[in-house]
Amino acid sequence: xxxxxxxxxxxxxxxxxxxxxxxxxxxxxxxxxxxxxxxxxxxxxxxxxxxxxxxxxxxxxxxxxxxxxxxxxxxxxxxxxxxxxxxxxxxxxxxxxxxxxxxxxxxxxxxxxxxxxxxxxxxxxxxxxxxxxxxxxxxxxxxxxxxxxxxxxxxxxxxxxxxxxxxxxxxxxxxxxxxxxxxxxxxxxxxxxxxxxxxxxxxxxxxxxxxxxxxxxxxxxxxxxxxxxxxxxxxxxxxxxxxxxxxxxxxxxxxxxxxxxxxxxxxxxxxxxxxxxxxxxxxxxxxxxxxxxxxxxxxxxxxxxxxxxxxxxxxxxxxxxxxxxxxxxxxxxxxxxxxxxxxxxxxxxxxxxxxxxxxxxxxxxxxxxxxxxxxxxxxxxxxxxxxxxxxxxxxxxxxxxxxxxxxxxxxxxxxxxxxxxxxxxxxxxxxxxxxxxxxxxxxxxxxxxxxxxxxxxxxxxxxxxxxxxxxxxxxxxxxxxxxxxxxxxxxxxxxxxxxxxxxxxxxxxxxxxxxxxxxxxxxxxxxxxxxxxxxxxxxxxxxxxx
Numbered sequence: 001x002x003x004x005x006x007x008x009x010x011x012x013x014x015x016x017x018x019x020x021x022x023x024x025x026x027x028x029x030x031x032x033x034x035x036x037x038x039x040x041x042x043x044x045x046x047x048x049x050x051x052x053x054x055x056x057x058x059x060x061x062x063x064x065x066x067x068x069x070x071x072x073x074x075x076x077x078x079x080x081x082x083x084x085x086x087x088x089x090x091x092x093x094x095x096x097x098x099x100x101x102x103x104x105x106x107x108x109x110x111x112x113x114x115x116x117x118x119x120x121x122x123x124x125x126x127x128x129x130x131x132x133x134x135x136x137x138x139x140x141x142x143x144x145x146x147x148x149x150x151x152x153x154x155x156x157x158x159x160x161x162x163x164x165x166x167x168x169x170x171x172x173x174x175x176x177x178x179x180x181x182x183x184x185x186x187x188x189x190x191x192x193x194x195x196x197x198x199x200x201x202x203x204x205x206x207x208x209x210x211x212x213x214x215x216x217x218x219x220x221x222x223x224x225x226x227x228x229x230x231x232x233x234x235x236x237x238x239x240x241x242x243x244x245x246x247x248x249x250x251x252x253x254x255x256x257x258x259x260x261x262x263x264x265x266x267x268x269x270x271x272x273x274x275x276x277x278x279x280x281x282x283x284x285x286x287x288x289x290x291x292x293x294x295x296x297x298x299x300x301x302x303x304x305x306x307x308x309x310x311x312x313x314x315x316x317x318x319x320x321x322x323x324x325x326x327x328x329x330x331x332x333x334x335x336x337x338x339x340x341x342x343x344x345x346x347x348x349x350x351x352x353x354x355x356x357x358x359x360x361x362x363x364x365x366x367x368x369x370x371x372x373x374x375x376x377x378x379x380x381x382x383x384x385x386x387x388x389x390x391x392x393x394x395x396x397x398x399x400x401x402x403x404x405x406x407x408x409x410x411x412x413x414x415x416x417x418x419x420x421x422x423x424x425x426x427x428x429x430x431x432x433x434x435x436x437x438x439x440x441x442x443x444x445x446x447x448x449x450x451x452x453x454x455x456x457x458x459x460x461x462x463x464x465x466x467x468x469x470x471x472x473x474x475x476x477x478x479x480x481x482x483x484x485x486x487x488x489x490x491x492x493x494x495x496x497x498x499x500x501x502x503x504x505x506x507x508x509x510x511x512x513x514x515x516x517x518x519x520x521x522x523x524x525x526x527x528x529x530x531x532x533x534x535x536x537x538x539x540x541x542x543x544x545x546x
Contacts, residue, residue: 026063033059036085037078038254052077062089068100069093075107076369079254080395080423087113106373108134109397159187203326203378205355205362206314208387214360215279218242218389219265223274225414226257226264234260236414237274244279244360247383247390249400249422252410258393261408261416262363265391285359287350287367294346296339300329303338304352311356327352328375343370351379360388368396397423405505420505420525428526476546484542487535494532501525 034041037055045056054077061069069090075083091114093099105111111118111134118129118137129137162184219242227233234257242248242265250258263269266286267278294303305311305320313323321334327348333341341349347370354362362383368376380402383390394400400407401422408418409426419426476484504510504521 029063029065030059033062036089037082065093065097066099068102071101071103071105073105073107073370074103075105075110075395078395080251080397081253083107083110083395086110090114106368106371106376107396107398108373155187155191159184159191162187203351203355203382205382205386206358208360212281212283212358212360213387214244214281214283214389216244217277217279218244218246218282218361219279220277221265221271221274222277224264224271224276225273226260226269226271228260233414234410235264235271235416238416240265240408240416240418242389242391244389245387246406247386247392247404249404249407250391250393250410251400251407251423251426253412256410256412258410259365261410262365262391262393266363282361283357283359284361284363285354285357286363286365287354288365293350293353294338297337299335299337300324300341300349301334303349304356313356324352344372344375347371348375361391362386362388363391365393366395367392368394368399401425406502420502420529421522425522425526429529476542480542481546484539484546487539487542491532491535491539494528494535498525498528498532501528 031041037059039052039055039059043052045053048056058071058074061071074086078086087110090101094101101114103111103114115134117131118134120127120129120137120141129140132140162180166181166184219240221238221240224235224238224240225233226235250261252258260269264271264276266284267276301309301320301324304324309320310317311320311323312318321331324334325331329345329348329352333345338346338349347367351367364383367379371379376396376399380399383392383403390403392400392404401424404422406418406420407422407426408416409430410416419429501521501524505525510518510521
């Protein structure tokens, strides 16, 4: 103000600057980002976990409306709903505001959705693959490597011929061409400069002989329910059967109870209701997403070999340096303390410790965080070929699609539903979310309600037939009666086909076949599921009127 009067020129300038930086919209933007990333506005940063701190830093970057946004592994520690929102947000920002985005990520589904140009760092070389999606990049890279391998083989053959020539006898050395010798030196230098493919591990999961296999039944949960004291119900009336060889994915938002469900299935927590039964000869190994199993002060080698120079794998002794090389650790890294390792190196070290053990039930809790793409793809291959049983908690949608045979989804309100296949199969099968039950006593379990629905419908219909209600259902026609007679056989055949398909999905060999074959089987499984649901509904309808 000047002499009690508002400085309109100054006020207009301030308003112009506020509009220029979008400050009028800032509060709404901050509120939206915090909500979508699951952050409490009043929480103190110093009291947050490492994963939540990463979310805060990500939120700060997103609300600033920059011209250029750099993100380093943004999907780590995010659940799938948050990742999907982030994808939509970034696509909108790059299209609507023309914001430039530079992202480092191992999340293949995220890259496929967001990236429109791929730049790769490989063997010390930065290669720009141009305008392409992630899938197109993989195709281009594969073609390039095939050409590169052919060229390298031709080069090595020529070098070997020149080396043989220069090592010829006295007579040849006297008459050799000095220009040819200089050309050989250039070939040698070029060969030394050529880098072999880096970042490709060679680890594997040990095969199981008959004495190491678990029984056919691994875990059976019946009517299982659980709630933390004073908290909401996380699991309500869950029936779940896990058989030997199953690869079960567990999916749900952060805080929905994924880790709690694993603890219940393993017997580390007792259910409040229902029961949990385990099969015989179970040997369990657990990969912890928090990396708490590593001793920060001990060396990489000591964390694996407990101070020894050798490890024992499938009854054979190997030097610890040789073993760790399969997990991409250089010899000089092996004697370094764990505290000096990056997140990806810690993840690989934990895998190295894990795969020394003998196990037939493997539990992986967010194994893909910080892993590079090459190690990630190799881990997928090894898990698909694993002969035991797998419980996998992951937010990596491509990883779930490529590995698991069925997925348990925590849908809220205590509902845990199993779907055949991985993440993409769940998307195709899921129904719109239903309102959560108010209480266990009032609403009953989801599974119990499902079991009772048909009986209740039939009882109500019979009550109508006996005159307990105002109307009377129409009797069956001759054609409908014949249809009713044939439905049990039809349902039985569909259930047999469904069981057969589930057995196919549980066979690791299936996923080594052509992708089109797997896709056809998944499509047929969905058709059978829908046809079975329609048949049951029709059977209940006709039986109620019979």
